[in-house]
Structure formats: structure tokens, C-alpha cells
Amino acid sequence: DAGVIQSPRHEVTEMGQEVTLRCKPISGHNSLFWYRQTMMRGLELLIYFNNNVPIDDSGMPEDRFSAKMPNASFSTLKIQPSEPRDSAVYFCASRGGTGGQETQYFGPGTRLLVL
Amino acid sequence: KQEVTQIPAALSVPEGENLVLNCSFTDSAIYNLQWFRQDPGKGLTSLLLIQSSQREQTSGRLNASLDKSSGRSTLYIAASQPGDSATYLCAVRSGNTPLVFGKGTRLSVIA
Numbered sequence: 765d766a767g768v769i770q771s772p773r774h775e776v777t778e779m780g781q782e783v784t785l786r787c788k789p790i791s792g793h794n795s796l797f798w799y800r801q802t803m804m805r806g807l808e809l810l811i812y813f814n815n816n817v818p819i820d821d822s823g824m825p826e827d828r829f830s831a832k833m834p835n836a837s838f839s840t841l842k843i844q845p846s847e848p849r850d851s852a853v854y855f856c857a858s859r860g861g862t863g864g865q866e867t868q869y870f871g872p873g874t875r876l877l878v879l
Numbered sequence: 880k881q882e883v884t885q886i887p888a889a890l891s892v893p894e895g896e897n898l899v900l901n902c903s904f905t906d907s908a909i910y911n912l913q914w915f916r917q918d919p920g921k922g923l924t925s926l927l928l929i930q931s932s933q934r935e936q937t938s939g940r941l942n943a944s945l946d947k948s949s950g951r952s953t954l955y956i957a958a959s960q961p962g963d964s965a966t967y968l969c970a971v972r973s974g975n976t977p978l979v980f981g982k983g984t985r986l987s988v989i990a
Contacts, residue, residue: 797977
């Protein structure tokens, strides 16, 4: 398996523009997570899905952030409009398995810079 | 609410030394615990997962232990190498919920 795939790997945009981050989880995994990581705040959970259904989006900072999971193999995180304070590394992770062995795997991240 | 603490925040050791990284959590009713490694500018790599019913897990020079009753886990690294330099994160899961992460320990192994 190729692991969790994220695109783009790097994104530079100007304030006010729409940003869309993409994630392909590991095949067969039924949970998907979006995180944001900054030096100041560390790793923050934004939202997670079980079986394509959003379970908890309390970590989404503002209404400018939205996430979708239209099917088991694809998810997007959208920021509209983007602001400089959104600059961070955004990670997608997926989890699957049973019986306590549900290891969580992370993608390589998307490094976002909003100017 | 589960809280995970990792001490120390940073650690510098000479090559070859055995070392222990500590992780503590406030709610002992956990489902499993996972240790990750993160290299600068990279994603998180899973190192070891310990189920709540287990006491330890081993992978190569790494050994992770779990003491649920005291809310503690340790990651033991034997014969440290410069390539072990990274940030190590501990994360705890309670039930069908997301992992709760500590802030990590930044390890530097000096040649």
C-alpha cells in the first residue's frame, strides 16, 4: 500500500484565496482525521470521520474551514477565504483494523503558506 | 478529558547511550497507546502500538512499556544513534475516539 496520500505537498497562496487540500486514506481504513501543526500550538485535531461520516468537527477553527468525505477513498479540507494565520502543516491520517490493533497512519502533510 | 504529558520537552545525549522517554496520561481507561516519531519537516511515523491489555511492545532497539494503573508509558531506546534524532510523540486512545497527543520530546543524539 502507498500509505496515506496528500496533495499538494506545498501550497503558497495569497490572503483571500480558496485553498483545497486533498487526502486519500489507506484502502480499507474506516476512520480519517485532519490535523494542523504549528510551532506555537503543536498538533491539533480539526475534524474526523468514521465510515465517511463527520463525527466531531469541534476542532475546526472557523466557518472558513470545511471538510468533506464523499467516499471511502477521498477527503478534502477547504479554507475559504484563507488568511495568513492559517499557515501551517496540515496532516491527514487514517486508521483501520480491529481488536485494539488499529494503528493510525499519517500522510506526509501539506505545507501551506498564506501571504 | 484525557490529557497527555511528555517530559522532558527536549533531550540531548551522546551516541551509544540508552535512554528513556516518558509519557503520562490522566485517564487510565485507555484503549491503546501509540508512539510516533517525527523528523523535521516530515510527517509522523508510527513506531509502536500497545493495546490496553499489553504491558510492552518491542521493535528492534525500541521498547515501549505501559502501566495503565499509574497512567504511564515509557519508550526505551537502546544504544542510541545520531539517526534516532527526532521528535517522539506519545498518543492515547480511549474507545472509538481520536488519539490525544502529547507535545513530544525532541531528542538529539550527538555523535
